Amino acid sequence: MLEELYSEMIKDHGNRPRNCRLMQDATSQAPGFNRTCGDSLMLYLKVKDGVIEDASFVGDGCQIFKASASLMTDRLKGKTAAEAQELFNSVHEVLTSDVPISSELGKLAVLGGVRKFPMRVKCATLAWHTMMNALNHAAEPASTE
């Protein structure tokens, strides 16, 4: 069970997150913060002609949170806003229900291991909600608590 949650992929992305950098030329950014556990990030997107050209984040928190943010920012590059929304929906469904994990998710499928740990789902979803806020230019910071 533990190996399912902390798979090699989660550990790799959690301990050495990709795209963990400030983005000076972001077209939109949004903060996310889970008060009780302290996971927090600023998410940056560079959207050009409706396509996400670059995605990055700075922040700190647990391994699940960092791995999710790392995998997400990797995956978003080259996606349209509509595709990003679809990805959000798929990941959200995988994390919060017991639907079979589709092979279309690719690397993101490892996030499915989190759903057996209800207390940790909020860690995995924070970056995703923050991403949706950045796309929608939401006024309030994202939180999944």
Added chain:
Amino acid sequence: MSSLSSQVSTTFDVERIREDFPVLKQTIHGKPLVYLDSAATAQKPFAVIDAIRKFHEVDCANIHRGVHELSQRSTAAYEETRSKTKKFLNSKSKSELIFVRGTTEGINLVSSSWGRKNVKEGDEIIVSAMEHHSNIVPWQMLCEETGAKLRVIPMNERGELILEEYEKLLNPRTKMVAFCHVSNALGTINPAKQMIEMAHQAGALALVDGAQAAPHLKIDVQSLDADFYTFSGHKVFGPTGIGILYGKSNLLNAMPPYQGGGDMILNVTFEKTTYNALPYKFEAGTPNIAGGIGLGAALDYANQIGLDKIASYEHELLVYGTEALSQIPGLKLIGTAKEKAAVLSFVIEDLHPHDIGTVLDLEGIAVRTGHHCAQPVMDFFQLPATTRASLAFYNTHQEIDSLVAGIKKAKEVLL
């Protein structure tokens, strides 16, 4: 570690005591439960569970009303807890003991009732840097409402309050000093008697948050000369939703009621209501009767074992745990005060407390991870969170060994 764990206390029969706590006899994820979260809530002995059950099965009725047999029984059982608390806190009289929902409500009662009447613009309230949010926010709310100023006693790197700085904060504008007897996040035992005396010399009152002290220390409100002292039932092996506020009777008498309703009145007409005497003036509405009776059973239980024995056994566990955890590479204890209750708060290099907490849970070990409702403490140590193992007298040396093994496993799994 196993060789160290053979240094088991010979004066304290912990295995006998564990028989009294049914919750401890279970497995979690296939491993024996190791409950190290007693500072969040303590487990309940059969004595408490049975007292609550007996009330609901045999004696259930509202209190202070009706002349029937059940009402008399429930009133007697509930009021008996006040007598037991008088002994537990060594208060002068039962009428100085008010049933509240818990420490949080105890503090809010004082900040609302005493505070609104006595605190004016320009006055000052002092709290400490290691307070739980429940002993910060009510005073902040009072300050916002009245224009008073909130001042904070700083602490050092070990998590001890700096009394010289406290002395400097005290002045004729100081109206109240509110601080914890024992810190929930760090385990520090504050020199309450001395701090109260200092407040009194400046002409201020002192409120002590005893939530973490009541389960571990012998408390004597008269010797402390505390003006207010409050604790929660559920941290002292009783049920949730019940607690006690002690206040000196002259202060309580001069305070306006906190809430209006049944039981707190003597006479009600649409023109004028006269309020009941202490302690009932502050006890509006039907209270948590079962909780009050359960609390009485819990205090009896703790007294039977003896708070002195509890404190000494827990200190033994603390010393053992401190030594064992200190040997783990990369682990740093947060809160290393000289005077400390059995709380082991720590961080580990490159590991987040929530990941540690999840690995430990799968080993059957329950710890608290997070900011422990003391965000200013976390800010002081520049940490988002810690992992906290908090011990009680039903914990064993072997359980500390399990914690150490669990932490080592977490390092293996996560890094």
